[in-house]
Amino acid sequence: MAPAQREIVDRAIARLRDLPGALLPILHEIQDQLGFVPPAATDLLAQGLNLSQAEVHGVITFYHDFRSAPPGHHVLKLCRAEACQAMGSERLEAHLRERFGIGIHETSADGRLTLEPVYCLGNCALSPSLLLDGELHGRVNERRLDALLDGVGVKSPPRSGCGCGKQGGCS
Secondary structure, rough: OHHHHHHHHHHHHHHHOOOOOOOHHHHHHHHHHHHHOOOOHHHHHHHHOOOHHHHHHHHHHHHHOOOOOOOOOOEEEEOOOHHHHHHOOOHHHHHHHHHOOOOEEEEEEOEEEEEEEEEOOOOHOOOOOEEEEEEOOOOHHHHHOOOOOOHHOOOOOOOOOOOOOOOOOOO
């Protein structure tokens, strides 16, 4: 772990360790500052809170909001609850795989976009819904998704060939 990361982890432990159930607030503090919880923080947290490494690891892996690697520059959380699935969130997921080559829990090769699942945004009447960098969007279709991503500067990677779909391209 980089010294700057360790300093953030140590500071969060020192500041929040006396709270009841301190592990969750500390994990949120670390992720808020770093964008993820470094795997090496598990041992520091266990020692600082008198917990086992298994307990700390279990909490980090149980809650889907915690990441163990840095996210992309933009984070898209796609709702996968029933209403959004019924209204097309699976098509949006397929579109993202086609356009950026990423699936759930993946980051684009250029590091610009991370795709994460979320299981209900409370926006069922406007499904399918998503969060893009924390901002809620409803009634999203493929065209609107492209516009949202283009609006924050996330562009599709260049494709090889002419794009005609023929294996080997046009002749």
